[in-house]
Amino acid sequence: MGWIEVIVGPMFSGKSEELIRRLRRAEIARQRVQIFKPVIDQRYTVNGIVSHSGLEISSDLVKDASEILTKVEPRTEVIGIDEAQFLGEALVEVCTKLADMGKRVMVSGLDTDFMGRPFEPMPRLLAVAEEITKLLAICVRCGNPAVNTQRLVASEDLIVVGAAGMYEARCRRCFEPQLATQKIEEEKKTAVKSRAASG
Numbered sequence: 762m763g764w765i766e767v768i769v770g771p772m773f774s775g776k777s778e779e780l781i782r783r784l785r786r787a788e789i790a791r792q793r794v795q796i797f798k799p800v801i802d803q804r805y806t807v808n809g810i811v812s813h814s815g816l817e818i819s820s821d822l823v824k825d826a827s828e829i830l831t832k833v834e835p836r837t838e839v840i841g842i843d844e845a846q847f848l849g850e851a852l853v854e855v856c857t858k859l860a861d862m863g864k865r866v867m868v869s870g871l872d873t874d875f876m877g878r879p880f881e882p883m884p885r886l887l888a889v890a891e892e893i894t895k896l897l898a899i900c901v902r903c904g905n906p907a908v909n910t911q912r913l914v915a916s917e918d919l920i921v922v923g924a925a926g927m928y929e930a931r932c933r934r935c936f937e938p939q940l941a942t943q944k945i946e947e948e949k950k951t952a953v954k955s956r957a958a959s960g
């Protein structure tokens with residue numbers, strides 16, 4: 762029988778490592794495994810899930826969730842999907858279909874965005890999953906358990922791919938959801954000042 766298991770949490774909580782660990786165990790058990798990740802996440806490598814600690818496992822790149830259905834081979838027993846928050850609305854339907862076909866579907870992704878808002882489609886995927894693991898990071902400010910991904914750069918785009926230096930883990934108390942917006946305002950003011958100075 763198939764099922765869906767989801768690993769969520771902020772950046773730096775070890776989601777990819779946990780996914781890789783489960784996939785490796787399936788491989789050791791001689792199950793047929795296929796791994797997918799969105800083409801948008803090209804940090805460190807083109808083909809392969811890489812965790813922040815450097816663990817790696819080879820994967821197929823896909824543009825969106827529906828492409829996974831076309832690439833899954835009938836004999837595959839276990840499917841791993843990393844950075845799933847970038848795969849779009851159809852992900853829930855795709856995972857459900859694969860689980861209904863009798864496959865074990867493991868999905869890892871961010872459950873909240875840089876503002877602390879639910880990051881679709883992960884919340885809906887959690888609702889239909891058989892098993893949920895929520896990992897916490899460590900707050901870089903105070904050392905408490907961290908649920909939030911703090912963006913440190915000036916951008917309000919939902920997706921800004923990056924790692925160390927652009928994001929850090931923060932706890933509920935230290936999280937500053939408006940920081941990215943404040944930085945945009947600061948940059949505007951600086952730009953106006955420098956224009957006034959030069960003109």
Ligand SMILES: [Zn+2]
Pocket residue numbers: 900901902903904905931932933934935936
């Ligand atoms: Zn903190």
